Amino acid sequence: MSEPAAPQTKGVEVQLLGTVDLGPELPGMEGRQLRMRMVTIEPGGVFGPVHDHRGRPGTVYVLQGAITDHRDGVATDYGPGLGWPEDHTTLHWLENRGSVPAVEISVDIVASD
Template sequence: MTLRNLSYSLLISLFAFGVEIAVSLAADAPKDNKGYTTSKTTVVELGPEFPGMEGRQLRLRLLTIEPGGHIGLHDHKERPAVVYFLQGNDTVIRDDGTSQTFKAGDVTGEPGTTIHWHRNDGKDAVIFVTADIFKPKN
């Protein structure tokens, strides 16, 4: 085997191993919600506002995750969002196994490619405001 073929084989093996780990991590993520509530939802129908947006809403919500709680694995396909954190420390775990902890004052965007889950490991409730473009199921 040439050095070039060996390099290709190693690269393919590493890629396959990485995909296997990501799939495994996503499989281990909770699918349910625990200690999670949504309140103060406000909705604006976008169809009358913009051509091509029929059936879509601009939605603003206040979400709370109690200590020890979580929001299970979900995606943002066709539901981009922006989030502003008001209280607590929210650990967000992505489907690729990476994670990031957000605290009060942090802001993040979640494009349609986002697949993740939220976990509150702290002693205080995590509270955040999220605005998203949403299409209710009929």
């Protein structure tokens, strides 16, 4: 069975929780920051389209509900207390197939604004 095409983002709210400028903290990290966000995906919501994490490594932890991570033709469900890494090989999209909002905490390293 083939993986469905990733629809555009819908039903997603992203709240920035905090950032740390990594330049003064670690040699070679000038222009980069550690970022923490809370992402809420409503039932039927999608965090898409397909996107990668090259130059933006991170990790995700699910607080509430369930999130389906679509990558490499495989759909994997993550519920509360579980999460996944996002590295240079990650190419994916996310959806909430459940009946309650799914809430995740996402921490990643990004270019400073």
